[in-house]
Amino acid sequence: MIGQLTGLVSHIEGDHCLIDVNGVGYVVSASSHTLGLLPRPPELARVLVETIVREDAIQLFGFAEADEQAWFRLLTTVQGVGNRVALAILSASRPSLLWQAVHAEDKTAFTQAAGVGPKLATRLLTELKGKVAKMPAPASMSGQNLTAVSGAASKGSTHSTEGLEQDALMALEGLGFRRAESWPIVNRIIGENAGEGLDVIIRLALKELAR
Known part of the structure; x- marks a missing residue:
């Protein structure tokens, strides 16, 4: 089982690269992010590897992180x-x-x-x-956001907090903001402003998102 490869990047093409380890070339499939982090050939690189063994093939998937x-x-x-x-x-x-x-x-x-x-x-x-x-x-994710996530989960009723969060996210989504973009901000604001209503949460979130 191969867990890591350290060798020369021979070439990068499409969704894979070729890594030369002591004269043996390994074809490694990877995401565009990982491929973008690899040095230009023929420089030395290290990638974490997930080895997938099947009856008809052995596939290597590489990760920079x-x-x-x-x-x-x-x-x-x-x-x-x-x-x-x-x-x-x-x-x-x-x-x-x-x-x-x-x-x-x-x-x-x-x-x-x-x-x-x-x-x-x-x-x-x-x-x-x-x-x-x-x-x-x-x-x-920032330490501030992480503190807010755990804080919001521990305050008040889980149902009311989640309901407030979902209502705020839906309202912001209607204004054109993506839920994944709004969620960490809304989650933190709710944790920092316990007891506030939906209008206050949305107003504070909009102030940050508008930046």
């Missing part, structure tokens, strides 16, 4: 999401955006990937919600 590899594994647990579709999703959206999209129940981060329609996007949101709740928040 551990959180992307974790999301690849997570996405492929969903029925109908194969390795290629998982890479397409990771090419279209970074793990931090996917994390936010699942919490905000926003399909957009998934449907913009090739091979993902509304039906599959709905299944992804449904099946990933419980699994993502057990994962740490992406490192790219």
Whole structure:
């Protein structure tokens, strides 16, 4: 089982690259994000590798970052999401955006990937919600937002907080803001302004989104 490769990047083409390790060339499929982070050939690179063994082939999938590899594994647990579709999703959206999209129940981060329609996007949101709740928040999210997420979850009634959050997100979506974009802001504002009504939450969120 190959878990990591360190070698010379021979070439990058389409959705894969060729890495030369001591004279042996490994074809590694990867997202556009990972391929974009690789050095120009023929420079040395290190990639984390997920090895998929099948009866007729051995496939290598490479990742520049551990959180992307974790999301690849997570996405492929969903029925109908194969390795290629998982890479397409990771090419279209970074793990931090996917994390936010699942919490905000926003399909957009998934449907913009090739091979993902509304039906599959709905299944992804449904099946990933419980699994993502057990994962740490992406490192790219600010500490302030993370504090707000945990704070909002612990204050007041879960039902009323979630209802307020969903109403605010729907209102902002009607004004043209994406749910994945609005969710971390709304979630933090609710946590910082316990007891405030919907109009106040929307007004404060609009003030930040307008920036």
